[in-house]
Amino acid sequence: MSFFPTIKELPPDPLFGLKARYNADSRSDKVDLGIGAYRDNNGKPWILPAVKQAEIKLITSDDYNHEYLSISGFEPFLKEAAKIILGTESKAIKENRVVSQQSLSGTGALHVAGVFLKEFYYGGSKSIYLSSPTWANHQQIFRNLGLNVETYPYWNNDSKSLDLTGFLSSIKSAPEGSIFLLHACAHNPTGLDPSSEQWKQILYELEAKNHLIIFDSAYQGFASGDLEKDAFAIRYSIDQDIIKTPIIICQSFAKNCGMYGERVGAIHIINPINSTATLGAIKSQFNKIIRSEISNPPAYGSKIVSTILNDPNLKQQWEKDLITMSSRINKMRIELFNLLTHELKTPGNWEHIKSQTGMFSFTGLSSEMVARLESVHAIYLVSSGRASVAGLNDHNVKKVANAFDEVVR
Ligand code: PMP
Numbered sequence: 001m002s003f004f005p006t007i008k009e010l011p012p013d014p015l016f017g018l019k020a021r022y023n024a025d026s027r028s029d030k031v032d033l034g035i036g037a038y039r040d041n042n043g044k045p046w047i048l049p050a051v052k053q054a055e056i057k058l059i060t061s062d063d064y065n066h067e068y069l070s071i072s073g074f075e076p077f078l079k080e081a082a083k084i085i086l087g088t089e090s091k092a093i094k095e096n097r098v099v100s101q102q103s104l105s106g107t108g109a110l111h112v113a114g115v116f117l118k119e120f121y122y123g124g125s126k127s128i129y130l131s132s133p134t135w136a137n138h139q140q141i142f143r144n145l146g147l148n149v150e151t152y153p154y155w156n157n158d159s160k161s162l163d164l165t166g167f168l169s170s171i172k173s174a175p176e177g178s179i180f181l182l183h184a185c186a187h188n189p190t191g192l193d194p195s196s197e198q199w200k201q202i203l204y205e206l207e208a209k210n211h212l213i214i215f216d217s218a219y220q221g222f223a224s225g226d227l228e229k230d231a232f233a234i235r236y237s238i239d240q241d242i243i244k245t246p247i248i249i250c251q252s253f254a255k256n257c258g259m260y261g262e263r264v265g266a267i268h269i270i271n272p273i274n275s276t277a278t279l280g281a282i283k284s285q286f287n288k289i290i291r292s293e294i295s296n297p298p299a300y301g302s303k304i305v306s307t308i309l310n311d312p313n314l315k316q317q318w319e320k321d322l323i324t325m326s327s328r329i330n331k332m333r334i335e336l337f338n339l340l341t342h343e344l345k346t347p348g349n350w351e352h353i354k355s356q357t358g359m360f361s362f363t364g365l366s367s368e369m370v371a372r373l374e375s376v377h378a379i380y381l382v383s384s385g386r387a388s389v390a391g392l393n394d395h396n397v398k399k400v401a402n403a404f405d406e407v408v409r
Pocket of ligand 1 (some may be wrong): 036104105106107108135183188216218252253254260265
């Protein structure tokens with residue numbers, strides 16, 4: 001007799017499965033272009049100087065301890081996190097229209113958003129629209145909750161650019177009040193963001209159909225090196241009063257603080273009007289979700305990020321660190337592009353490698369080419385052809401360019 005008659009073993013998670021194959025590979029010149037984590041020019045994880053200094057400050061302070069946080073999380077962190085994403089002069093903050101809840105990084109924020117919308121947004125009757133393609137986990141986060149998931153066109157594979165026409169027509173044809181998940185910047189996996197003019201068009205169309213927006217902000221400051229620029233779409237929607245429905249923001253500090261494993265993040269709801277009763281109700285429901293799922297959020301990472309955000313010197317250091325990371329990645333984009341285009345004269349147009357932004361490049365390599373990169377050249381990337389540019393450095397970029405050239409020809 002089986003106690004679990006319907007259970008089946010699932011294949012490994014594509015990304016973590018790739019990581020396991022990379023770890024097991026004994027070739028000394030292997031290259032990891034899989035997982036989205038920043039690496040320094042020697043291919044090593046990088047602890048941001050701002051984080052190192054904040055850790056010392058935190059653990060040597062008199063009131064340092066490992067007590068439980070409140071269910072909402074660490075208030076000094078939440079307050080500053082809202083300012084980072086919305087801007088210090090944010091109208092929504094001044095008008096007291098923001099509810100913030102600490103979450104298990106960006107993934108946890110998305111999960112809380114899904115649980116909340118399923119229960120309270122028209123009783124979960126609205127579909128959630130995800131870009132095609134999107135970060136693979138988006139699908140299962142919302143599907144696991146029983147939400148209906150749809151997709152909107154995003155990437156035009158022929159022109160390797162934004163399918164704006166398809167995107168806008170999806171917005172127009174989706175039933176009134178649908179949920180649209182937007183990548184705030186550094187779209188994963190394509191590395192392709194709308195221009196500010198395109199963003200405006202997208203936001204006006206979303207508002208015209210009363211759609212509810214979830215902004216997934218996993219790379220603020222990491223894409224361009226500038227926190228303000230990377231929050232353009234969010235701040236424009238709110239500060240210009242474009243969007244009249246509530247807006248949900250899922251904020252992660254995994255990439256921009258290099259705090260991947262510490263799970264630091266927040267979910268913010270921006271209410272269109274100042275209503276103490278609504279804000280109080282939202283906060284209490286967030287608290288109920290968090291209490292039942294994780295009891296209270298993790299303290300250490302949020303205290304480190306809070307130490308940075310509440311200390312002007314550390315905040316300045318962090319802003320320098322963001323530039324260090326984003327400019328090294330951009331340098332690698334240019335080097336790979338130059339090698340392919342000018343030195344090797346590899347067939348095809350590689351312009352997109354240079355113009356894409358953030359951690360990833362959607363290379364356009366087929367799954368067969370990706371498989372050959374792994375088997376012949378010990379270069380690991382996901383089968384969609386998405387490469388984590390952070391895995392490139394001065395020591396391996398030539399090898400990678402030569403290998404791309406070999407598999408393309
Ligand atoms: N959204 C997107 C688009 C991402 O790429 C990621 C990380 N890969 C996340 C959310 C969540 O990351 P985390 O839970 O580590 O903050």
